[in-house]
Amino acid sequence: MNEAGTIDVTGVGKSYEEGRIRALDGMDLHVAAGEYVALVGPSGCGKSTLLHLIAALDRPDEGSIVVAGHDLAHESDLSHYRARHIGMVFQLHNLLPTLTAVENVQMPMFELGIRSSERERRARRLLGLVGMAERERNQPTQLSGGERQRVAIARALANEPGVILADEPTGSLDSTSGLQVMELLESVCRERGATLVLVTHAPDLALRADRIVRMLDGRVLPDAREREAAGFRRAPGEERRLRALFSRAPEYPRLPDFPCAP
């Protein structure tokens, strides 16, 4: 197992628009190295914000985030941290439109001083891994949505990071393509012992994770069974809030209770 993939989020808060929007509010989360965690919750609950903070694309207002032993508040070179430890898969592939598949996969390797020939060799190997060897000379506009996400997955793996952060990677794909992309993402992460944090609205995809972390209003929602074991009683109105949480996405079935370790 790759020990470089641990994530510790402690008391993290993040606000936007001069504090009017509280995206995260005392967020705590521990993800073990090699674990596959699905973050679920309604839109605006802070899932993507959390992912961006872990990727050091933004800074928290308070709290600490430690990834692979790196305390991001004290990390002097966040670019190197992103290049070395984080692989990102976005909802909209985010491939560079003028580059071919093999060139796109090489992009994260520039900052690690990898030689041009080695970059190309490694990119070809990764494209082979995601089943895109035949399309390596194609530009994104010549690829289907699923193929683009495969290239994006190959790019995320370029520097063999310990953590893969996937922000609704199947959100723009049909269900068949989405499932294929997720199976691929899961398998490459498991093979490499990489931690996978997935943000999704799709319960069927969330159910594939080792653990589901449910979020509401910028916090992790405690699991019902865990709360009862701890002697908590449900607060007045919480039942209604929980129902509202899932009624905002009526097309998704209610999620069963999963082991939850906030």
Add this chain to the structure above:
Amino acid sequence: MTFLSFVLRNIARQRVRTTLTVVGIAVGITTVVALGAVAGGLRATAGAMLRTGGADFIAAQRGSADLTFSTVSQKDWTAVAGRTDVERVTGVLMNVSRLGSNPYFALLGVKPEQLALAPPKLERGQLLQPGHTDDVMLGSRAASDLGADVGSTVTLLGRPFAVVGIYRGEMPLFDGGAYAPLGIVQQLTHREGLVTALYVKVKSGSDPRAVAEAIESGSDTLTTVSSVDEYGKVDQGVEAIDAANLAISLLAVLIGAVGVTNTMIMSVFERTREIGILRALGWRSSRIIRMIVGESLLLCLVAAVIGIALGVLATKALLLVPAIESFLEPQYSSGLFLKAFAVGVGVGIAGALYPTVRAVRLSPMEALRHE
């Protein structure tokens, strides 16, 4: 894929815009090269004038707007020649007038015995001889223009002269001119007892600069010129063309920089999301800076190469005008080409400054949210 090929790929995305930007900068650099070559040619002509006759410096009329308008009296000539620290003083009367197709025919009046001390490079025939007042020596270009050779007779300022020698002039102005005995030229131009300038050679062991300063401080009418940089004392033309060269070059650089800035701002703005993606993939700000400055520099260096080629062609085209060809030989020095490249680099960096600052200030999250 190398970083350079990535930069090149970015430049090639907007071909029309890139081409127009390159053309804009290239025109500016063409101006810099063409004006620089012309200014260099004028300075070289001035330098050749100073070196004529192996002199250390020249003495001419103080405050003269153009050397050919200078008038030095016999009294001043005698005074300078009488100094103990001066070896020889050659008085030259220069008359510039139209002759045939040459609007700047320079007839140089000089005493034959003095011409013999520091003669021009003789191609054929002989030098002027003392007492032979009907003789003339023609520059090879003038001989060609007039269809004359040794033994021919040519009419200058309305008087017939026998051509006794053909010389190779150092610059077009001299090569297209002639030497005739001083007394005859003074008579033909109604300037008896006067010369245009004195070419002074100091005695061995004397400091030419000190002698020049002594002559200048001891005379109310004379000024001395020891180098091209001092040429403005007797001729405003070189200074004027230098000033015009500087002003137009600065303008060209400014216009070029504005054009590149505009192009790069548009380019960076259009690629805001891509820059965010690159930051998310771990690219440092320094690499983003290198990417944008590299694109700008490449544009400008291509423009510099094109501008230099066009500049050389433009000055060659200028020489098709006989009036210009007769007195100007453009000078293409390595310094001029380096200056053109320096302008390209300067414009490239200046044009990339603001777009780079904008791109680097953008947070990765803002950039990723950009549509």
